[in-house]
Amino acid sequence: MGTQTHGRVLIIAGSDSGGGAGIQADIKAVTALGGYAMTAITALTAQNTEGVHDVHPVPSPFLRWQIDVVVEDLGVDAIKTGMLHDADTIDCVVDLMRASGAGVPLIVDPVMVAQSGASLLDSGAVGAMVERLLPHAALLTPNLPEAEALLGRAVPDEAAMEQAARDLQAMTGGAVLLKGGHLPGNALRDVLIGPDGRTRRFQHARIHTRHTHGTGCTLASAIATGIAQGMPLDHAVARARDYLLEAIRTAPGLGAGGGPVNHCH
Ligand code: PLP
Numbered sequence: 001m002g003t004q005t006h007g008r009v010l011i012i013a014g015s016d017s018g019g020g021a022g023i024q025a026d027i028k029a030v031t032a033l034g035g036y037a038m039t040a041i042t043a044l045t046a047q048n049t050e051g052v053h054d055v056h057p058v059p060s061p062f063l064r065w066q067i068d069v070v071v072e073d074l075g076v077d078a079i080k081t082g083m084l085h086d087a088d089t090i091d092c093v094v095d096l097m098r099a100s101g102a103g104v105p106l107i108v109d110p111v112m113v114a115q116s117g118a119s120l121l122d123s124g125a126v127g128a129m130v131e132r133l134l135p136h137a138a139l140l141t142p143n144l145p146e147a148e149a150l151l152g153r154a155v156p157d158e159a160a161m162e163q164a165a166r167d168l169q170a171m172t173g174g175a176v177l178l179k180g181g182h183l184p185g186n187a188l189r190d191v192l193i194g195p196d197g198r199t200r201r202f203q204h205a206r207i208h209t210r211h212t213h214g215t216g217c218t219l220a221s222a223i224a225t226g227i228a229q230g231m232p233l234d235h236a237v238a239r240a241r242d243y244l245l246e247a248i249r250t251a252p253g254l255g256a257g258g259g260p261v262n263h264c265h
Pocket of ligand 1: 045
């Protein structure tokens with residue numbers, strides 16, 4: 001893999017045919033922030049703003065093939081994972097990380113359930129994610145329901161968030177950004193625990209809209225882009241949050257359900 005920093009991000013995630021989340025959101029975020037997006041697709045979804053209508057997994061030998069040909073030719077500065085679908089898919093990423101050594105940072109967005117309620121990760125694969133994938137993660141970006149599934153306990157309020165983030169960090173090889181958007185209230189609070197254990201808090205007024213489809217994918221890919229470009233982690237997170245908030249504010253309002261955010265602002 002390349003040793004120079006070019007902002008090349010390899011995205012390993014699922015396709016959203018509605019263009020709002022998944023690979024499509026990832027490519028838009030990486031491109032908008034000046035990076036170069038490459039993709040290894042784990043599963044196809046037939047999806048629109050109303051929900052995930054069907055899922056068609058990509059066989060893992062073909063997923064490995066997508067990864068291998070890209071890595072050996074174009075080089076990679078950061079790897080970002082989204083929808084991983086099942087334990088075989090998780091193991092493809094684990095093998096990639098083992099082969100690449102410690103050189104390429106891995107950003108794991110532990111996608112489990114779509115906002116519409118559809119399952120994007122086999123419930124039996126959460127253990128594989130915790131035991132095999134998270135130790136390779138330079139950054140983990142769970143929302144609260146994902147944090148609860150990974151920890152196996154409730155994170156009921158803001159007071160519990162910092163300890164939850166610390167416990168999650170102990171499962172990774174790096175940092176954790178725990179996103180508090182699922183808590184009620186008008187203030188949106190995220191907690192970042194750096195690899196050195198340092199805590200940074202981010203806060204913003206909630207934007208009241210139903211058009212937030214793909215926000216998790218967008219934020220993680222925006223952060224991955226900054227990391228691939230050589231930014232310090234807290235700068236990458238701050239830029240990504242600003243980018244996402246503007247994308248939510250200026251969402252085009254498409255579709256009858258939860259519509260996509262706007263990447264071209
Ligand atoms: N579809 C795919 C392929 C995804 O990767 C994701 C999120 O990561 C989603 C749907 C869910 O997006 P949301 O929860 O914002 O609806």
